[in-house]
Amino acid sequence: MDGVEMRSTIRLVVKALVICSLFSVTLVFAQDKQDKQGSRNAEVINVAVAANFAAPLKAYAEQFSRITGIEVNVTVASSGTLFAQIQHGAKFDVFLSADTARPQALIDAGKVHKDNMYQYAQGQLAFVYASDISPHIDAKPHKEEPYKEESIYLYKLVKQVTTTGSGKLAVANPLLAPYGEAAKNTLTHLDIWDEVQPSLVVGKNILQAYQYFTTGGVKGAFIAYSSVNIDSTVNTSIPNIHVIRVPEAFYQPITQALVINSNSKAVITPNVFNTLDTSDTKGVEHLTELTILPSHLFVQYLLSDAVQSSLPRWGYKRSVSAKASNEKASSTKSSEPT
Template sequence: MRPIHFAPLLAACLYANAAQADEVQVAVASNFTAPIQAIAAGFEKDTGHKLIAAYGATGQFYTQIKNGAPFEVFLAADDTTPARLENEGDAVKGSRFTYAVGTLALWSAKDDYVDGKGQVLRKNAFQHLSIANPKTAPYGLAATQVLAEMGLTGQVKAKIVEGQNITQAYQFVSTGNAELGFVALSQVFKDGKLASGSAWIVPAELHDPIKQDAVILGKGRDNPAARALMDYLKSPKAAAIIQAYGYKP
């Protein structure tokens, strides 16, 4: 009987698996940082594909994509930017869908500082109110809409500090540079409860819906990992993670 050489056989199997696995470059809106990190682990385990993420403001990503950035999938913080890229020929038509509906929260790192109805804004006893840049970040735009609905735009204008994106807006509050700020609920919410501090979950009727769309970009058209990621985002596993961070289905 001829001896069986396992090493070449093992190497061939590993090569076959590697050939089927691909990387996907993903532009991710800052508010979705924690959920996508949790989703990426399951995605890699279940599919063998690797997700490589960059985080930033949706408006800034639009500019980068138009200038040739190597992103293959875009997880935006709105639904208008992916639709615009689709209409302009920079995204794969028919691939776009809403992967999450965001929730805005007024948050302070201090316990009992923010009340359950947001009256802390009307009292106006704070020195700084943090928001994301409303020109590039949908959560920042939503924050300005809330202030307008409450009739407080002029009253708090001088106290507003703007972050380049929702992550920086959150950091201003978490480090104490602002007493409170408008953030994505996902940044302060995990496993169905507030992780720290105090917050007012802003009623959805006070601002436009924050529908967050995903789309395959032109550079990802022929990448199997890009298609696999879009399918995975629609899976029950991903949905459970997304909802655990305070997003609506």
């Protein structure tokens, strides 16, 4: 083989090696991307939620899973029951309570980081009753005594419920469920709490209190407004049913807060979902490359503008703190130099 043929052969070998090298790098990159996607899809979050928020939480969890590929396991019980389980070592990544007291108690006990509590919704109390005795009326506020007429009307309804048929009234356990505590607040405001004690049927959570009513076991119940707001059967399963929203002045605010169950500070801002176009495949794929923990990402989703603005459809008010946080993040971003 002469020198010319030798040089030609070397060039061919070099080209072949370069092509193989590039092909190998491409395969490695593709496999790495696939591994990241597979790893993200294999991730699972365990979430505990207060009974009143179970329906919207499950819907939001499904949306989140479709967007991110991260599976969400949901456990439903009263806030008090879930709180006790966490205290005894239950491994929930996120706990959505129906109050702020229990999440704060976990912080005070040193079980979670002090900055890992976030308000996610404002709850509303409702009273449902099935009776042919009193027609539903819309009372107007009294100028001298705000909510005087509402107080009289609700007082009369409770009296009628507790003296008609079974004479039973359902509430959630005030010691375990914040909506049960709100019901107690309301009955105390009406100065009838002690009087109705013999008539009370106490559910372990707000869903059970509602079930007592829908199955006909009681003539009236204090429940989460969200329960009747999303239950399309409530107006047909029981004859002569009426629903009234209890004035918020009758009970302590039902501010619902969550905690991320970790002693490390969670990464919640900036909220990636506020700038994410879920119809953009590339944008959604970008989530698989983020180093944010799945539980942090899930909380970001719950606090995002899209989720918060949808809460009224479920019978809740959006969280004031979530709105303020999102506005602050947006303001900070807009003030950054370009």
